Amino acid sequence: MTVQRTLASLAVLVQSGEIDPVALAQETLDRIDNHADQAIFIGLTRERAEREAEAASKRIRAGRSLGLLDGLPVAWKDLFDIQGSVTTAGSVVLKDSPPAEADAAVVGAFRGAGMVTVGRTNMNEFAFSGLGINPHHGTPRNPASADGHRIPGGSSSGSAAAVAAGLVPLAIGTDTGGSVRIPAAMTGIVGYKATRGRYAMKGVFPLSGSLDSLGPLCLTVQDAVWADAAMHSLTAPVIRRAEPADLSLVVPETIVFDNAEAEVVTAFEAAIRRLELAGVRVSHRPFPSFSAVFDLMGRHGALVNAEAYAIHRERLASPDAARMDHRVVARLRLGEAISVSDYIALLDARDRLIKETLETLQGGELIAHPTLPHVAPPIEPLLADDDLFFKINGRSLRNTLIGNFLDFCGISIPCGSGAAGMPVGFLLSAPHHQDDRLLSAALALEAVIRGEA
The missing domain is CATH 3.90.1300.10 (Amidase signature (AS) domain)
Structure with a gap:
C-alpha cells in the first residue's frame, strides 16, 4: 500500500x-x-x-x-x-x-x-x-x-x-x-x-x-x-481560511468543456453541486477572451514557441538536436516561423485580453472548470504514434494554458474519478497577484471539492 x-x-x-x-x-x-x-x-x-x-x-x-x-x-x-x-x-x-x-x-x-x-x-x-x-x-x-x-x-x-x-x-x-x-x-x-x-x-x-x-x-x-x-522565506503562513458563503465562482462556457470526457464533466458538476449546497455562489457564462487566446495563436503562433525557440536556437542548429526527443525538437522549430511582428502582436493582444478578462469577472469571482478535459491516457499508444502524441498533448494543455496566457494563478484539487477510475482535477483560478485570495478560498473549499465534507 x-x-x-x-x-x-x-x-x-x-x-x-x-x-x-x-x-x-x-x-x-x-x-x-x-x-x-x-x-x-x-x-x-x-x-x-x-x-x-x-x-x-x-x-x-x-x-x-x-x-x-x-x-x-x-x-x-x-x-x-x-x-x-x-x-x-x-x-x-x-x-x-x-x-x-x-x-x-x-x-x-x-x-x-x-x-x-x-x-x-x-x-x-x-x-x-x-x-x-x-x-x-x-x-x-x-x-x-x-x-x-x-x-x-x-x-x-x-x-x-x-x-x-x-x-x-x-x-x-x-x-x-x-x-x-x-x-x-x-x-x-x-x-x-x-x-x-x-x-x-x-x-x-x-x-x-x-x-x-x-x-x-x-x-x-x-x-x-x-x-x-x-x-517567500516566511517563517509561517499568513493565509487565512475563507468562509464558503463569502465566495463566488464562475464556470466558463467557452472552450474548457469542448470534447470533454463525460465522466470528467460528471465529476466536475458533482463538485459544483456540493459547493452550491455549502453556500458558494456559482454562475455560468461565456468568456470570449478564452477563445481569443486560441484565435491569436492561430494567426501569430504560440508565445511559448517563439520564446523557447529563442532559447534553443543554437542548440537546434548543432549536433545536439539529433540527441534530443524528436517531438520536442519539432515543437521548438515551430518558433522559427514566428516573426518579430507576430511576437509583438501576441504581447500587445495579451495585455488587452488580460484586461478584458478582469472586466468580465464580477464581485471577486474565482474561475472554476475541469483542469483537463480527460483523464490520464495510456502510455503505449502515445509512444507509438506521433500524430496521437501531438493531438493529446494539445488537448491536455488546452484548459491550463489559458491561465498562463492570461496570467492567472491556479490550483488543481482532486474532485472525483473518471474513466478507468482515474483522477479528475478541479481547477480554481484567480487573476494575477490574487494568490492569497485563491489559496484562502482553496483552503475553505478543498474538502467539499473532494467530496469529504
Whole structure:
C-alpha cells in the first residue's frame, strides 16, 4: 500500500521528536531506492540530504527548530539549480554541463526553512510537453493507475509521481502551460501554479520568460500554503481560511468543456453541486477572451514557441538536436516561423485580453472548470504514434494554458474519478497577484471539492 504523509502530519511527528529528521531522510532515500519505478527520480542528492537532516536534528533536539518545515524532505524538478549538482532539464545534452555553483533562489529559501533536499525529479525534456514522456530517462508511471501504464502528465512528471507514490510529501515544479496543474490532476494530488513572478526565478532553467511560473505539488492545499510561505522565506503562513458563503465562482462556457470526457464533466458538476449546497455562489457564462487566446495563436503562433525557440536556437542548429526527443525538437522549430511582428502582436493582444478578462469577472469571482478535459491516457499508444502524441498533448494543455496566457494563478484539487477510475482535477483560478485570495478560498473549499465534507 502506498504510504502518503502530508507535510502537516510529518511536521507533528518531527517537531514532537517522534521521528528524527535523520531517520526520515534515510527512510525517504531508501523508499526511493527500492521503489518499483526508477524513472521518477533522475538523481539523488544523498550527501546533501544526510547533512541537512543532521543539522535539522541537532536544531530540534536543542529546541531551536526553524519552523514547521524543519527536517522535512523535498524534491526538485530537474530545472532548479542545486549547488554541486548538474541541472540537465531532463535532457542528455546538458549532462556534461558544470555543476551549479549555487542553489536556485527558491531552493535556498527552502534550505533556510530547514527542508532536506533529497534529489532531482524526472520531467519532459526542456519542460516542453504536458504528457510527461521522456525517452532518455524513461517515463514515470502514474501511481494512480491500477496497472501503472498511464502517463503521469507533464512536464513536472517526476515531481507529481514522487508525491502521489508517497516517496516525498512535497516536490516543486514549474508551470508554463500547465506543467504543475496537469500532472497534479492526472495523479490525483494538489498542484498550485503561482502568479508569474511571485517567486524568484534565479537559478531556474527557462522555457518561456513571459509564461514561466513555479509551484508546489503536494497532497493538500494546507501543504501548498506552507510551501508558498517557505518560497517567500516566511517563517509561517499568513493565509487565512475563507468562509464558503463569502465566495463566488464562475464556470466558463467557452472552450474548457469542448470534447470533454463525460465522466470528467460528471465529476466536475458533482463538485459544483456540493459547493452550491455549502453556500458558494456559482454562475455560468461565456468568456470570449478564452477563445481569443486560441484565435491569436492561430494567426501569430504560440508565445511559448517563439520564446523557447529563442532559447534553443543554437542548440537546434548543432549536433545536439539529433540527441534530443524528436517531438520536442519539432515543437521548438515551430518558433522559427514566428516573426518579430507576430511576437509583438501576441504581447500587445495579451495585455488587452488580460484586461478584458478582469472586466468580465464580477464581485471577486474565482474561475472554476475541469483542469483537463480527460483523464490520464495510456502510455503505449502515445509512444507509438506521433500524430496521437501531438493531438493529446494539445488537448491536455488546452484548459491550463489559458491561465498562463492570461496570467492567472491556479490550483488543481482532486474532485472525483473518471474513466478507468482515474483522477479528475478541479481547477480554481484567480487573476494575477490574487494568490492569497485563491489559496484562502482553496483552503475553505478543498474538502467539499473532494467530496469529504
